Amino acid sequence: MLPLLSIDFRGLFPEGIVSFFTQNRRGVEVLLPLETEIAAAYGSKRLSDFCTGRYCLRSCTNILGFNGEIPIGERGMPILPPGIVGTVSHSKVLSGAVAASTNDFQSVGLDIESNGRINREMWHLLFNDNESEFLMTLSAEDQVLTATKYFSAKEAFYKMQYPISGMYLDFHDVEMLPDNGETMLLRLLSNAGPFKKGSKFELSSKVAGNEIVTFCALPK
Numbered sequence: 001m002l003p004l005l006s007i008d009f010r011g012l013f014p015e016g017i018v019s020f021f022t023q024n025r026r027g028v029e030v031l032l033p034l035e036t037e038i039a040a041a042y043g044s045k046r047l048s049d050f051c052t053g054r055y056c057l058r059s060c061t062n063i064l065g066f067n068g069e070i071p072i073g074e075r076g077m078p079i080l081p082p083g084i085v086g087t088v089s090h091s092k093v094l095s096g097a098v099a100a101s102t103n104d105f106q107s108v109g110l111d112i113e114s115n116g117r118i119n120r121e122m123w124h125l126l127f128n129d130n131e132s133e134f135l136m137t138l139s140a141e142d143q144v145l146t147a148t149k150y151f152s153a154k155e156a157f158y159k160m161q162y163p164i165s166g167m168y169l170d171f172h173d174v175e176m177l178p179d180n181g182e183t184m185l186l187r188l189l190s191n192a193g194p195f196k197k198g199s200k201f202e203l204s205s206k207v208a209g210n211e212i213v214t215f216c217a218l219p220k
């Protein structure tokens with residue numbers, strides 16, 4: 001049994017967001033028939049992620065009045081019924097999901113990463129010169145934490161924007177503005193559907209044990 005994380009989500013999610021996180025892995029018993037078909041060819045890690053993620057997301061949508069099947073759509077996004085938006089993430093030790101009514105939010109994005117996942121050799125793939133220069137100003141410990149937070153922020157933003165734009169965005173299509181607090185600002189460096197180049201988006205993050213949870217939402 002993993003040591004239980006104590007996660008204080010105060011300030012991470014705005015009003016109207018329903019969230020569910022767990023360190024307990026779930027199995028195929030939580031899947032509904034269509035999801036079982038989707039997962040038929042999955043290997044054990046992917047299957048465990050999928051089952052646990054669907055359990056988390058359905059725990060959220062249940063509160064919003066939906067407990068049906070959640071298939072996988074184009075490029076991996078979860079397909080929810082009209083009226084609900086939701087997002088899933090898994091790290092090795094923590095899985096979670098958030099959902100909301102479209103009366104309150106157009107889209108949401110969540111990402112969980114284990115601190116230290118991003119090493120210096122990966123920076124050029126993920127960060128531009130501005131981001132790397134800012135990271136270089138930080139202490140070694142903060143560099144590792146902030147690089148992981150920036151990576152997580154980009155993935156959370158991607159999951160938020162994809163259902164609206166339908167566009168794949170590379171890590172260099174966005175940049176993080178210099179900051180290493182709990183609130184971060186991301187700038188879009190290319191057009192993505194209705195999102196215009198230069199637009200800024202706020203993301204929030206929390207550190208729980210060695211896990212970093214990052215959230216992004218587009219209000220209605």
Ligand SMILES: CC(C)(COP(=O)(O)OP(=O)(O)OC[C@H]1O[C@@H](n2cnc3c(N)ncnc32)[C@H](O)[C@@H]1OP(=O)(O)O)[C@@H](O)C(=O)NCCC(=O)NCCS
Pocket residue numbers: 049050053054072074075076077078087088089090091110111112154155157158159160162163169170171172173174
């Ligand atoms: C899709 C991606 C963001 C998933 O992140 P990850 O760290 O690999 O995995 P996570 O566990 O955090 O998230 C997986 C969940 O993301 C969701 N997801 C996958 N593709 C998605 C998409 N296109 N849109 C929205 N959500 C998506 C799914 O719910 C998935 O879980 P599930 O398959 O169990 O339903 C990542 O694999 C990827 O392709 N990244 C490249 C694009 C990117 O991040 N660009 C950054 C600049 S914007």
